Amino acid sequence: MSAFYLTTAIDYSNGEPHLGHTVEKVGADVIARYRRAVGDDVWFVIGMDEHGQKVAQAAEQGGRSPQEWVDEIAATFVSTWAGLDISNDDFIRTTEPRHEDGVQALMERIRESDDFYSAKYEGYYCAGCEAFKKEDELVDGECSLHPQRSIEWTDEENWFFRLSSYRDFLLEHIQENPGFVRPASRRNEILKLLEGGLDDISASRSRISWGVDFPGVEGHSVYVWFDALPNYITAVGYPDGPAFSDRWPAALHIIGKDITRFHCVIWPAMLRSAGLELPETVWAHGFINFSGGKLSKSSGKSLEIPELVERHGADALRYFLMREIPWDSDRNFGSADDFVAQFDQRVTTDLANDLGNLLNRVVAMVTKYRDGRVPPPTDGGPGPDLAADTARALAEYREKMDDYRLHLGIAAAFGLVRAANSFVDETKPWALSKAEGDGAAPQALDSVLGDLVRALGATAAMLAPFMPSKAREIWIAVGGEGDPPEFGALDEAMGGLAAVRKGDVLFPRPE
Ligand SMILES: [Zn+2]
Numbered sequence: 001m002s003a004f005y006l007t008t009a010i011d012y013s014n015g016e017p018h019l020g021h022t023v024e025k026v027g028a029d030v031i032a033r034y035r036r037a038v039g040d041d042v043w044f045v046i047g048m049d050e051h052g053q054k055v056a057q058a059a060e061q062g063g064r065s066p067q068e069w070v071d072e073i074a075a076t077f078v079s080t081w082a083g084l085d086i087s088n089d090d091f092i093r094t095t096e097p098r099h100e101d102g103v104q105a106l107m108e109r110i111r112e113s114d115d116f117y118s119a120k121y122e123g124y125y126c127a128g129c130e131a132f133k134k135e136d137e138l139v140d141g142e143c144s145l146h147p148q149r150s151i152e153w154t155d156e157e158n159w160f161f162r163l164s165s166y167r168d169f170l171l172e173h174i175q176e177n178p179g180f181v182r183p184a185s186r187r188n189e190i191l192k193l194l195e196g197g198l199d200d201i202s203a204s205r206s207r208i209s210w211g212v213d214f215p216g217v218e219g220h221s222v223y224v225w226f227d228a229l230p231n232y233i234t235a236v237g238y239p240d241g242p243a244f245s246d247r248w249p250a251a252l253h254i255i256g257k258d259i260t261r262f263h264c265v266i267w268p269a270m271l272r273s274a275g276l277e278l279p280e281t282v283w284a285h286g287f288i289n290f291s292g293g294k295l296s297k298s299s300g301k302s303l304e305i306p307e308l309v310e311r312h313g314a315d316a317l318r319y320f321l322m323r324e325i326p327w328d329s330d331r332n333f334g335s336a337d338d339f340v341a342q343f344d345q346r347v348t349t350d351l352a353n354d355l356g357n358l359l360n361r362v363v364a365m366v367t368k369y370r371d372g373r374v375p376p377p378t379d380g381g382p383g384p385d386l387a388a389d390t391a392r393a394l395a396e397y398r399e400k401m402d403d404y405r406l407h408l409g410i411a412a413a414f415g416l417v418r419a420a421n422s423f424v425d426e427t428k429p430w431a432l433s434k435a436e437g438d439g440a441a442p443q444a445l446d447s448v449l450g451d452l453v454r455a456l457g458a459t460a461a462m463l464a465p466f467m468p469s470k471a472r473e474i475w476i477a478v479g480g481e482g483d484p485p486e487f488g489a490l491d492e493a494m495g496g497l498a499a500v501r502k503g504d505v506l507f508p509r510p511e
Pocket of ligand 1: 126127128129130143144145146
């Protein structure tokens with residue numbers, strides 16, 4: 001078994017989980033479940049980024065102490081992810097002692113490499129970005145991303161990290177490892193940034209008390225990004241936990257496209273400075289945009305995550321997000337209404353009609369024509385060949401999923417659903433049954449019914465990472481036990497499917 005450690009960005013503790021967080025966690029969970037199904041030893045970590053000025057300000061506005069505030073927010077995120085069946089193995093919070101100790105150990109290592117120096121910093125700071133801003137980055141004296149926040153002038157003694165000295169190393173690493181920053185659009189942005197040269201960056205803040213103490217420097221805390229990024233190593237036991245050497249380096253960091261500079265430039269430089277290996281891949285997913293501007297709730301359509309889960313169930317929401325939002329680019333919706341209307345539409349056409357109805361028809365026909373017994377595989381005959389379609393869909397699915405093209409993976413699974421529906425229309429099992437009644441041999445109908453059952457079994461295995469509960473229902477309905485098997489055991493398990501079982505309606509049609 002090969003180790004596959006994957007992480008998502010840790011979420012900032014200044015508000016409730018929203019759709020952007022949700023797409024990222026669901027996508028990561030799909031990858032985690034898929035890697036388990038190909039036999040990897042997966043370790044999947046998500047968590048919370050709980051320090052920094054923005055959190056302290058949000059707590060104050062909420063009338064809480066920072067710790068009370070982050071405890072409440074963390075509880076909300078944990079229950080949201082549980083409601084979406086996110087199968088993380090750990091949940092790291094940057095206020096935990098295991099994390100704070102690890103950050104301090106990492107800072108010590110970087111200091112030993114002589115990569116910190118003290119200097120006076122004078123300039124602007126945007127608490128919204130938790131980042132220092134140069135004069136020429138401001139628009140009308142405000143951060144272009146946070147025009148509603150006032151930018152602060154800071155004038156303090158800081159510890160700086162010699163980021164500039166890692167520029168050549170990073171450029172070479174990214175050029176030689178095309179898989180390090182993906183997709184390619186993000187890689188090109190980072191290469192361009194590196195070609196322009198790098199400045200050293202501040203790694204500490206004075207006068208900010210809500211953070212990890214900067215080791216050896218009285219009154220300084222670790223700058224929030226130098227505190228947040230190391231969660232990926234502290235969560236697996238850095239510096240000396242027993243699991244660290246087994247888990248690190250990570251196979252995959254999943255992040256939003258707005259924080260690639262931190263993950264593809266600053267983080268690898270920190271790791272290199274500390275003598276640690278770099279992650280294999282940083283994948284930057286795109287965003288959901290609403291062209292109608294801010295999410296309007298004027299019509300009463302809510303995009304709150306618990307309400308979207310309530311609407312058609314967790315599996316349906318997971319499906320919709322993964323099918324509609326390309327994992328490697330953005331997806332635009334007109335408005336909240338538009339989003340909900342498309343969600344309803346997908347549930348009706350893809351899940352209730354195409355998939356649910358197919359399962360229902362196949363189970364009913366096997367029950368009616370063969371007393372529920374699943375005919376074993378045959379060599380196939382003339383006419384449409386669903387067994388070949390099934391093999392092709394599995395191969396395409398595996399190829400896309402191995403390449404993290406999740407939206408194309410799920411499309412391959414639904415391509416097989418469509419092929420199976422056409423196969424029913426073309427082979428007309430009811431006519432074959434009538435022909436048997438008139439004395440025809442049973443092989444033709446055996447082959448049709450058996451191939452349909454096995455196409456559904458393969459569909460269940462392909463859908464399992466996306467819709468874990470519904471995939472189990474499908475697998476049980478076609479005669480399997482428990483969850484669909486790992487891909488390596490699928491052929492044998494499908495050969496053993498013996499009898500169908502009638503279950504509940506898979507997806508009720510939306511009203
Ligand atoms: Zn900002």
